[in-house]
Amino acid sequence: MDELDLELLKVAQDGLDLTERPYRVWGEVLGMGEDEIISRLRAMEGEGIIRRFAATIGHRALGILANALIAWRVPPEKVDEAGAIFAAAEEVTHCYERATAQDWPYNIYTMVHSRSREECLQIAERLSSRSGISDYIVLFSEKEYKKISARI
Template identity: 70%
Template sequence: MDDVDLQLLKLAQDGFELTERPYRALGERLGISEEEVMARLENLQQEGVVRRIAATIGHRALGIVANAMIVWKVPAERVQEAGETFAAAEEVTHCYERAAAPDWPYNLYTMVHSRSREECLRIADLLSQASGIKEYHVLFSEKEYKKTSARI
């Protein structure tokens, strides 16, 4: 990755202009051609630096107002299996393993989003049934203070 790639990533992470030729607009800002922008982004994607290029949807405007983190107490020997089960579920947007703490035994975390709390609870129940993991809590978001992706 060179300096041009880094500058391209910095511009792209803020989103593209809604123009007929967004790659050309990026290229103009960087002093490179539209074709070079596309080639660089494709290369960065092949290297795993860029996962995908997609629209960011304002889920609240679509009525998806319930957000829940489900914390799971999973035996160490079942974490991989349960994590893969949860990650395969379409409703799960994030799935992470974290170390448990003395007063907090939960070691697997999933996030789900839905139109209602009831639907989030139903999803948690389905995930519990699919994984066989019965010890969990559903923690609903009360207020969003910040939500961004990692930045460079």
């Protein structure tokens, strides 16, 4: 990664303009052509400097108001299998394994978003059915305090 890549990332973190040629706008700021912008983004993705370059959506503006963290108690011998099932589900945006604690036996965590709490509960039931894991708890978000991407 060179200095121009770093400058590109600084510009990119503020998002694309909704124009027909958004990379042209960045190119004007950085003194590069659109092809170079795209080439540099692809190279940084290929090298693992950035994980992906994609749109993010303000889910609340789209009516997605219910957010649920589902904590699963998965036997150690089924963690990989259940984790793969959960991670493959379209409704799951995040899927993590974490250590258990003495008073907290849950070791797999999935995050789902929906239009209602009822829909989130239905998603949890479907995931339970698919995975065969019936010991879980659904925790709903009550308030969003801060939501921003990492900054350079």
